Amino acid sequence: MTIRDLVGVIRTRWRLIALCVLVVIGATAASTLMTTPVYEATARVYLSTVKPADDKSPGGTYAITQKDLNTYVAILGSPAVQDPLRAELGLAPGTGIDISGTVSELTNVLDLQARSSDPQRAADIANTAGPVLADAAKKFSPLLANNNQVVEAEAITPALAPAEPISPKVKTNLAMALLAGLVIGIGAALLRHVADTKVRGDEDIRKLSDRPILATIPFVKGSDGPVLTLADDPHTHHAEAIRRLRTNILFVDVTTQGHSFVITSSNPGEGKTTTSVNLAIAMADAGSKVLLIDGDLRNPSVAKTMGLEGSAGLTTVLLRRAEPADVIQAWRDTSLHVLPAGQIPPNPSELIGSEAMSQLFQKLAQEFDYILIDSPPINPVIDAVLLNQLTHGLIMVVASERTRRRELEAALRSLETVEVPVAGFALNLATGARSAAYRYGTYGYGQTAAVHGSRAAKKSRRSDRRGLSRAR
Structure with a gap:
C-alpha cells in the first residue's frame, strides 16, 4: 500500500478513526478522574552521631556508615518507625504511611519521599520521618548503643506541600490516549479496508x-x-x-x-x-x-x-x-x-x-x-x-x-x-x-x-x- 492509498483510506474512514480516538480518550479521561491523586513530598536530611551532653565518658564519635544508612532506609516501613510516626502526626493506629528513602553515595544525606492523597500530609510525613528515624536508629546499630551515642537528623531541605500530583498525570495520559486512539483507529480503518469487499465508488x-x-x-x-x-x-x-x-x-x-x-x-x-x-x-x-x-x-x-x-x-x-x-x-x-x-x-x-x-x-x-x-x-x-x-x-x-x-x-x-x-x-x-x-x-x-x-x-x-x- 502506498502513502496515497493510506491517505485515501484515512479520508474515506475518518469517522471510524475519530470514533476510536474519542472512545480511547473518553475511557482514559474517565479512568483518570476515578483515580485517587497521589502527591509526593521530599525532605532532605543530614544524619550524624553525637554524645549526650551529660556523657563525660572517654571515647571517640562513631561515624555513620553507608551500611547504617541503608539499614535506616530499610526500616522505614517497620513498626519501629511507623508507630511513632503515626503518633507524631496524630494518625489512628494502623493508618498506612507511604514513606521511602534514598541514600547519597558520598555523604550522610538521606532523601525521604512521602506519598499521600493529601499534599500537606505528604509534606508533614516527610518532615517528621527524619527525627523519628533518628530516634529509632540506635536500636539497629549496636556500636551506637555501646558508645552511648545518639543520631541526630538535621533538615537540609524541608518538604513543601506539592502543587500537582505525581499520579495520575492528566496531560501525559490524554496525550498517550490520543496517540493510542490514532494508532487503533488507523489500524481498524486499514483492517476494515482490507476486509471490505463491497463496491464503494x-x-x-x-x-x-x-x-x-x-x-x-x-x-x-x-x-x-x-x-x-x-x-x-x-x-x-x-x-x-x-x-x-x-x-x-x-x-x-x-x-x-x-x-x-x-x-x-x-x-x-x-x-x-x-x-x-x-x-x-x-x-x-x-x-x-x-x-x-x-x-x-x-x-x-x-x-x-x-x-x-x-x-x-x-x-x-x-x-x-x-x-x-x-x-x-x-x-x-x-x-x-x-x-x-x-x-x-x-x-x-x-x-x-x-x-x-x-x-x-x-x-x-x-x-x-x-x-x-x-x-x-x-x-x-x-x-x-x-x-x-x-x-x-x-x-x-x-x-x-x-x-x-x-x-x-x-x-x-x-x-x-x-x-x-x-x-x-x-x-x-x-x-x-x-x-x-x-x-x-x-x-x-x-x-x-x-x-x-x-x-x-x-x-x-x-x-x-x-x-x-x-x-x-
Missing part, C-alpha cells in the same frame, strides 16, 4: 473493467422500494442522474448501431428494475416511442412497479395465446409501452432462447424507437446473456455499498467467457460524496428551483430529441 468498478460509467445514480432517502422519480418528482438529483444515463446511452447507441439494451446486474437487489423503469420513462420523455420488456421470467416486477396488470405478457405471446398488441400496455399519457412478463414458466431460459422469442423481438424492433429489457441478474442464471443476443448492448447496474467486488468480477468473467461486452455501468444507490452533484435529499426544492428544473428538463429533452433523430 467508480474506482472499484474501473479496477475491474475499462468500460465507461454512464451515470452515478444517488440513493433516494426515505424510500423502501422502487421509486418513479421521473414521473412523480422529476426535479430531483435522482431524476437528473437518470437523464444523464439516458444521454450517455445515446453515445453507446451510436457505437453499437442499435436501439435496444438489456439492463441487468450481478445479483438481485441492486436496483436494476427501478433503473430500467426510470430510464424508459426518461427516453419516452425525450419523444421516443419506447418499449420496456420485463425479461425476468423468474421474478418479474416491472408490472408491479409501474402499477400495471401483469398476468398476461411475454410468456402469453410466446405461447401464441395472444398477439403482442393485446398484452402491450401504454403507460399513462406517454409514448412508453410496457410488455409485462406474464405468467412464470417452468422453463424461462428455453423460452428466452427460443426462435419464437427471436422472431417476436425482430417484429417489435420495427415498431419502437427504443427497446429496454429488464433481465434477471447474471450470476444466478444465464438469461441476461440470451437476451443480449437479441439486443445491441448490455447495461450493468452496480449498487454502491451493496454489490461485492468478487460478485461483480464473477459476473464480468461470465460475460467475458461468452464474449458479451458490457456497454457501460450505472453506479446505483450512491450516497455521500460518491453521489457528487447528484446527491438527493441534501436540500429542498422551492418554487424557483422547480421552475429552473423544468426549464433545464425541457432543454435536455430538446437536445435528446435531436440526438435520437441523428441516431435513427
Whole structure:
C-alpha cells in the first residue's frame, strides 16, 4: 500500500478513526478522574552521631556508615518507625504511611519521599520521618548503643506541600490516549479496508473493467422500494442522474448501431428494475416511442412497479395465446409501452432462447424507437446473456455499498467467457460524496428551483430529441 492509498483510506474512514480516538480518550479521561491523586513530598536530611551532653565518658564519635544508612532506609516501613510516626502526626493506629528513602553515595544525606492523597500530609510525613528515624536508629546499630551515642537528623531541605500530583498525570495520559486512539483507529480503518469487499465508488468498478460509467445514480432517502422519480418528482438529483444515463446511452447507441439494451446486474437487489423503469420513462420523455420488456421470467416486477396488470405478457405471446398488441400496455399519457412478463414458466431460459422469442423481438424492433429489457441478474442464471443476443448492448447496474467486488468480477468473467461486452455501468444507490452533484435529499426544492428544473428538463429533452433523430 502506498502513502496515497493510506491517505485515501484515512479520508474515506475518518469517522471510524475519530470514533476510536474519542472512545480511547473518553475511557482514559474517565479512568483518570476515578483515580485517587497521589502527591509526593521530599525532605532532605543530614544524619550524624553525637554524645549526650551529660556523657563525660572517654571515647571517640562513631561515624555513620553507608551500611547504617541503608539499614535506616530499610526500616522505614517497620513498626519501629511507623508507630511513632503515626503518633507524631496524630494518625489512628494502623493508618498506612507511604514513606521511602534514598541514600547519597558520598555523604550522610538521606532523601525521604512521602506519598499521600493529601499534599500537606505528604509534606508533614516527610518532615517528621527524619527525627523519628533518628530516634529509632540506635536500636539497629549496636556500636551506637555501646558508645552511648545518639543520631541526630538535621533538615537540609524541608518538604513543601506539592502543587500537582505525581499520579495520575492528566496531560501525559490524554496525550498517550490520543496517540493510542490514532494508532487503533488507523489500524481498524486499514483492517476494515482490507476486509471490505463491497463496491464503494467508480474506482472499484474501473479496477475491474475499462468500460465507461454512464451515470452515478444517488440513493433516494426515505424510500423502501422502487421509486418513479421521473414521473412523480422529476426535479430531483435522482431524476437528473437518470437523464444523464439516458444521454450517455445515446453515445453507446451510436457505437453499437442499435436501439435496444438489456439492463441487468450481478445479483438481485441492486436496483436494476427501478433503473430500467426510470430510464424508459426518461427516453419516452425525450419523444421516443419506447418499449420496456420485463425479461425476468423468474421474478418479474416491472408490472408491479409501474402499477400495471401483469398476468398476461411475454410468456402469453410466446405461447401464441395472444398477439403482442393485446398484452402491450401504454403507460399513462406517454409514448412508453410496457410488455409485462406474464405468467412464470417452468422453463424461462428455453423460452428466452427460443426462435419464437427471436422472431417476436425482430417484429417489435420495427415498431419502437427504443427497446429496454429488464433481465434477471447474471450470476444466478444465464438469461441476461440470451437476451443480449437479441439486443445491441448490455447495461450493468452496480449498487454502491451493496454489490461485492468478487460478485461483480464473477459476473464480468461470465460475460467475458461468452464474449458479451458490457456497454457501460450505472453506479446505483450512491450516497455521500460518491453521489457528487447528484446527491438527493441534501436540500429542498422551492418554487424557483422547480421552475429552473423544468426549464433545464425541457432543454435536455430538446437536445435528446435531436440526438435520437441523428441516431435513427
